[in-house]
Amino acid sequence: MQTRLLNDAIIEQVREVFDQLQEPVEVLFFGQEAGCEYCEDTLQLVQEIVALSDKLGVRVYDLDRDASIAQQYKVDKAPGIVIAGRDGDQVQDYGIRYAGIPAGHEFSSLVHDLILVSGRDSGLDAKTRQFLAGLKEPILLQVFVTPT
Amino acid sequence: MVLAHRMALESPLVEAEMIEAMEFPELSARHDVNGVPQTTINDGAGTLVGAAPESYLVTEIQKALKS
Numbered sequence: 001m002q003t004r005l006l007n008d009a010i011i012e013q014v015r016e017v018f019d020q021l022q023e024p025v026e027v028l029f030f031g032q033e034a035g036c037e038y039c040e041d042t043l044q045l046v047q048e049i050v051a052l053s054d055k056l057g058v059r060v061y062d063l064d065r066d067a068s069i070a071q072q073y074k075v076d077k078a079p080g081i082v083i084a085g086r087d088g089d090q091v092q093d094y095g096i097r098y099a100g101i102p103a104g105h106e107f108s109s110l111v112h113d114l115i116l117v118s119g120r121d122s123g124l125d126a127k128t129r130q131f132l133a134g135l136k137e138p139i140l141l142q143v144f145v146t147p148t
Numbered sequence: 149m150v151l152a153h154r155m156a157l158e159s160p161l162v163e164a165e166m167i168e169a170m171e172f173p174e175l176s177a178r179h180d181v182n183g184v185p186q187t188t189i190n191d192g193a194g195t196l197v198g199a200a201p202e203s204y205l206v207t208e209i210q211k212a213l214k215s
Contacts, residue, residue: 098167112150124158127203142188143164143187144187144188
């Protein structure tokens with residue numbers, strides 16, 4: 001049997017904040033067979049998290065075998081994660097992605113993102129919303145982080 | 149640093165990817181990642197190091213769009 005990644009204390013904390021979940025959220029996981037050191041752990045981590053609420057689901061894909069789906073969600077790295085909304089059978093992509101294992105500090109970012117997407121509201125300042133509403137061209141933000 | 153993800157949720161034109169720098173050393177080297185979090189705007193049109201308040205990230209995006 002596989003060892004759990006999340007201990008009881010963390011599970012209890014996450015369950016508690018998941019009380020704030022509203023609408024369904026779908027996590028799309030993209031792995032890769034060759035040369036992906038963290039794919040297995042990342043998938044297990046995602047599975048353990050989504051198991052904590054019936055508002056969360058996960059779909060598992062492979063970067064190579066499901067190349068067209070990866071392209072659709074603009075995932076080009078493994079492990080790759082997309083945090084999307086789900087409405088019935090429809091997956092709503094917001095362009096929210098992770099590349100690499102969301103461990104350490106990024107684990108809390110992931111939990112926050114699930115709640116954020118579940119609420120379907122960015123919570124941004126009115127000024128920021130106004131600026132974003134006026135955008136005419138695409139913006140790609142790549143945030144480089146380390147686990148500690 | 150969920151701010152970038154908030155912006156992605158807000159706007160269909162914004163995509164935000166959080167990248168574990170040590171797992172993707174080539175990409176990190178290409179964008180000269182030294183301190184984290186580092187936010188790279190449109191593949192290098194703008195760069196911002198450290199956790200930034202909303203207004204600051206907006207300013208940097210505006211600058212990057214003009215460059």
